[in-house]
Ligand code: SF4
């Protein structure tokens with residue numbers, strides 16, 4: 083029998099767990115105990131989505147996914163995984179469970195909410211011979227939940243379906259349900275640990291984890307990619323890749339790492355295999371509310387980069403341009419970017435003269 087895991091230790095475990103640790107494997111015995119003692123049910127519903135968040139969860143292999151679903155996250159209903167389907171599933175596994183556990187159950191939402199055409203862009207089932215649209219399902223059961231867990235950037239912030247021209251008039255869940263606490267676990271898709279860890283937190287402690295200003299659990303989203311990137315030294319030395327496959331910082335190719343919050347640099351994807359920049363891509367900032375409405379493979383001029391975010395990507399571009407014209411080297415460029423030398427430092431350097 084596992085001893086109780088304090089909330090403090092839980093948060094430390096989630097925030098500190100890296101590729102080598104199986105978070106769901108570690109949490110399994112604690113969660114099995116909580117589920118056996120009667121943890122509240124979790125209902126998972128899907129709106130306008132690609133199902134990628136569910137696929138990402140299914141990528142949890144330690145322990146195997148069946149154990150995760152039944153013992154770790156206490157899942158009562160999932161549209162892709164549950165054996166029950168159709169009219170009966172909607173009645174018995176969703177509406178009835180929500181009614182019987184009003185104010186206690188947790189609702190996981192994957193996908194944005196299409197409001198266009200009276201919601202008919204997203205039919206989720208039938209009730210007494212009538213189509214049920216996702217907007218209605220969300221309104222019917224969402225306001226009865228103890229909390230809503232938005233899994234993926236689409237339900238959290240609108241994501242791909244809500245990006246202009248947005249013909250289906252998709253909105254995030256928070257635009258429809260306003261009277262229930264909401265936790266956003268963004269990502270396109272989110273890492274399985276972010277989903278498992280967040281569900282485990284609410285089930286074990288019946289409490290919302292500490293959130294940042296965009297509603298994200300700080301235990302997973304408190305770090306900036308740029309701060310822990312393996313290519314950071316290239317950035318500091320002013321060495322920038324001009325094409326994919328080249329060595330160098332990927333800023334000029336559109337990397338959103340200086341802006342994006344997640345712990346992929348240490349947690350790694352695909353069961354500890356790799357992460358976005360390390361495998362040769364830019365960070366596309368998939369955990370941010372602006373995703374994917376920005377130029378994916380272009381430098382965003384006003385994006386803050388560099389120490390204390392005092393330098394913008396556009397200024398980096400200016401320095402790079404000057405470096406090319408003047409033929410100055412990487413270290414010199416890096417020093418300008420880092421603010422160690424250059425016009426902005428003259429006053430400070432003056433003050434320091436004679437101090438030593
Ligand atoms: S801009 Fe991107 S590639 Fe460059 S150091 Fe930052 S996170 Fe890494």
Ligand code: SF4
Pocket residue numbers: 269270307342343344345346347357358359364365366367368369370
């Ligand atoms: S590193 Fe960037 S692209 Fe990769 S998961 Fe994090 S925010 Fe998304």
